[in-house]
Amino acid sequence: MYIETGEGFDRFTTSSRILRYIFRNQPVSRSEIAKQLGLSPAMVTTVISSLIEDNIINDLEKTAENDCKTSGRKRSLLGIRAEARYSAGVEVGMGHFRFCLTDLSGAILEQISYVPNHQQIYNVNTAIEQGVQKLINDSGVPKEQVIGVGIALPGHLDPQDGHMVTLSSNWTNFNAHALAESLCMKVAAENNVRSMAYQKYLFNYKTCPENFVFIHVGVGIFCASFTSGQLAQGSYISGEIGHTISNPEGPRCECGKNGCLQTYASESWIMQKIRILYDAAPHSLLHGLASCADDITLDTVLTAYSLGDETVTRILQEAVRYLGIAIANISIIMNPQKLYLHSCMFQHRLLRDELQRYTESQLTFLDKHCTEEINILDYDSSRAATGAAALAIDRLFICRQP
Ligand SMILES: [Zn+2]
Incomplete structure (x- = not known):
């Protein structure tokens, strides 16, 4: 182990x-x-x-x-x-725990997903151990055929002591070393967005090049990259594009700086701004869609946007503008063969088209070929868990060949 x-x-x-x-x-x-x-x-x-x-x-x-x-x-x-071996992928997050068992082609044989309660988050190692055991039992696959367990983290792994490095205090009981011991299995752990990049690299090999960038926009914004087929590791702040500054005069971010990209384009900040404006804008169309600020969901926001609500449109167009600039900057600095964007919010067709158009307008001075390689992916809520399975296949099986 x-x-x-x-x-x-x-x-x-x-x-x-x-x-x-x-x-x-x-x-x-x-x-x-x-x-x-x-x-x-x-x-x-x-x-x-x-x-x-x-x-x-x-x-x-x-x-x-x-x-x-x-x-x-x-x-x-x-x-x-494909059926030579199997891999268990796990994603832990405040909103969901997901487990999936895949074969070597990435096909999912069995999956489990649930919203964790406070106890399950607090005792995250126990929850992972029980989830993986149930996953393997339910699949009927012999445990010895399972390569190991990949874990997608809402933070980074400290390889020395096995803990998770994150600003959140919710994951103090996570420990990858202890998990490998209790499961009697090999364990590989990696940041959740870096795990998503593995899903592209190993399971979508026909279209995914050796050099690419993968950006996830959700509660936070993070960027992972592969260069010559290798995941860029860097330090704990490497890839944290959500905390690059878009506007030095902007609002104070949770990291202590002003005007981070996070404060304009992350789902958490957009929701927070719209909930505050709900009370301040009595004529907003939001009042016909939600009975109070707390009832506003991302779907409510996107519906209000489709209906042309002025306040929502202003906030979302600001998000498109700053995110488009950030994506274009990354394209220019890193020049990847492809740049993937994964986001639930940007599944909205209008918003997706605006982001694509705005990003391309920032790149008009470059070779046209560059802008054609920005792909806004279909949203897949299991991407980090299947990515963790890909991570385990690469690190615990392919790279461990004698
Ligand atoms: Zn910040």
């Missing part, structure tokens, strides 16, 4: 490099693997034989042979056997 922090996981063995290449490029031939990784064909053949023997990959020769009947050529292609 141990926890895998990601430190040093770039020191791949040859088997790890080959397996990871197959994950990302399947179906793929032996000769392409040798060429792309700069390995001898003999070395590739030896490793592939071992992976086939262990039932981790498939030799798709027969299929390929049928495809090539007319040419009479044999093409031997390799792919991952």
Whole structure:
């Protein structure tokens, strides 16, 4: 039992490099693997034989042979056997605990989701342990076939002591080391948005490039990035774009600075501003949609926006403007092959179109190709949990090949 922090996981063995290449490029031939990784064909053949023997990959020769009947050529292609192993992904957050068991392709076999009470948040390790055990039992998958447990955190992992680093005092009882001990399983833990980026990298390999940026806009705003197929680690503040300043004259953020992006474009600040304005604006359309300020939800806000409510429109357009500038700045500084944006709020078609348009208007001086690569993703509430399963597959299985 141990926890895998990601430190040093770039020191791949040859088997790890080959397996990871197959994950990302399947179906793929032996000769392409040798060429792309700069390995001898003999070395590739030896490793592939071992992976086939262990039932981790498939030799798709027969299929390929049928495809090539007319040419009479044999093409031997390799792919991952999705059901060779399974992975447990967990996301913990104040609003929900989610558990999912996936196969190696990211297909979900079993999932559990619930709103945690105060006790479950306080005793988060016990809740995770019970959830993972139930998940595996309900799926019927033998525990030895499960690679390990990935955990998506609303903070960062302290790899030394296993605790979560966060401004919140709710997670003091989380400890990844203790969890690995009590579950008798390997555990990998990572920030929740970085976990979402893993979901793209490993489970959407056909469209996800080696260099990309993943921005999540929710209660907070965070940015994860992959460069040459490696997750950028950085320190605990790395990726905290919500706390980059949009307007030095702006409102005081919870971090102590003024005018952070967070205070304009996060769901928490938008909701807070609109609830305050509910009482101050008696003619707002919000009064016909909610009976009191506390009843206002994100759906209420988006409905008021569709109806053209003046106050709501002003707040949301301000969010679009500052978020658009931040996205364009990241595009210019990092020049990723793709930039993904994940947000429940920006599923609203009008808002989504405005953000796309505004961001593109900030990038008109660049090659047009750059702006075409900003993708506002469909919102998926399970993305962090499935991402945690992908994280476990990469760190506890692919990178651990002998
Ligand atoms: Zn801040």
